[in-house]
Amino acid sequence: MAKISLAVVTFNNAELIQDCLSSILAQSEQVQVYIVDNASEDNTASVLKTLPGIDRVRLIENQTNVGFGAGHNQVIACVGSEYHVLCNPDIVVNPDTLKILADYMEHHPDIGLVCPRFNYSDGRLQANNHRLPTVFDLALRRLAPKRVKKCLEKRMNRYLMLDVGYELSCDVPFVSGAFMFCRTAVLRQVGGFDTRYFLYFEDVDLCRKVQLAGYRTAYCADASVMHLWQRAAYKKLAHDVCYVDKCAQVF
Template structure:
């Protein structure tokens, strides 16, 4: 039996230096494995594609089909860029057995990719597997989650121990598992997908520009009978939000609110989406009162509550069809 193949996909948007560093780590992690790496420049418009192409060739990475650099003609966000990468397939035209998605600001350890591949190969019911993620300073990142819910929205906004204890089964961020654990969803910074699952359910829903796209994919997979696993033996270092600038947000961008609203509406209906927003608004208001009474520091970007309400009940974002990244054909009209 031949060794399962992996196509590692690195998405670049105006971070060529980080992307090259990530590609170097991915090449080392792919050493001796069947498969290739493809770097997708997500229409950066800043010379990234030319820089990455020249550097990859100059470093000898493109020899023997080890790595390719390709350019998307539009910046449709994370999901669209990863769909484009999956459509590239292997250089000989074959579809790989697995796709490994890697952020441009994430650096896999030597065994990271192999561990995820071997776990999926040994677990037929698993459609996806994600890694233990830590900062470059070693700080653990929470990347194992429950699906968002009305109760989870309230708990996350109110930030009060009493409610967290009462709603402990709805808290979205799980305690970091010490061993391989089935979870609702995990972050896309280091995520391996079974191509059979992608052929069945389609790729990322490209309505999501950024945020909630991997949550939606994991939910669709779960509803189709595929499990998502968190595998902490697989490890990456992650800077976090290098392309989006999330850590430095003074104000949350509209696409975050649009993605949140679309996720709830698409997957649970308008009434549930409204209830989730009301729960979050209620939690935010209680937290705001507690902040004033106890002189606690600001925990959200400026105007977060107002922006949440405006985006929750304003015009919905444009909707896109879910497309199979394997064949680029329509899989479902889920909108």
């Protein structure tokens, strides 16, 4: 049985964390769970301490919000696992997902990280596989009005790899940071997340570093998670502009 660790970085996620944690602890594979709370301003930390199974979790309470990547790096630096999972608090992990992904990695030793299929809560596909974007692609997806998106639908579908489809496993240029199943040694080899990205595009940067280190980044069609899609980036225009600006900095 593979040795697996998993980390969730939280910030004001009291309403989501119970379902996320329950789904992780119910996995058939044994997993060492870490939760890093980035000084939540709600009652996330206190809620966590009352949840069933919290005695199986190492809770790290930061005094300040150090950011998504830095929070994960705290765990990457100390785990002794073969595989390490980067998981958002708005994820519900379906049964046997960790086992399926561990088996997939065992059969593909040249893959450095892999993502599962993402579904909405109603079971619909959430297209989270991506080709490398241009600034135009990000601006189109985040800022363009619906009529413009409709005219450029083919380009948008290609960016989300809908032309390839999601029925078969395949290599993916960059996968969503909402759930990444990684080789721990590879994460350490590339130095984890670049903490200069406090939020936005840290997942693109990590995928690129893994590829530059000689490993593939991939999608496993047989594994799945439910993603409740709570990213603040889709709630405020200012966050959208910031996201596109980060893209310009990366590329």
